[in-house]
Amino acid sequence: MADTRGVFAISVAAERADMQIQNLRVYERRGLLEPARTRGGTRLYSEADIEVLLRIGELLGQGLNLAGIRRVLALEAEVGVLRSQLGDARPSP
Incomplete structure (x- = not known):
């Protein structure tokens, strides 16, 4: 999983994505x-944010609009949660 600490200015995040x-x-x-x-309101992007931006770019390239992309991202996040829950529920060998 990518780091979620905001460290990149918007210009760096835009360039990386x-x-x-x-x-x-x-x-x-x-x-x-x-x-x-x-505290001053400047946006700081994390590695995880940049991964989301790259995914947005992929989905835009596939022809999805922003509403569709928002839904796909929400579903992907939900699948991630369910997978982690399944992993936690499995008996250890």
Whole structure:
């Protein structure tokens, strides 16, 4: 799992995800990700956020709109939770 500590400025995150800065702001407004903020309000992106941005790029490339992407991301997160619960419920050998 990727690090969730916000360490990258928006310009670095945009460059690493190969996106425009304004797109990152749109994705945040649409609820696709929520970067950390400094006390002054500056966005700080984590490795996990960048992974989400890369996934958004993949889904956009497949023709999904932002509402569809939000749903896919939510379902993928739910599957991750269920998988971890199944892993915890399995008896040890």
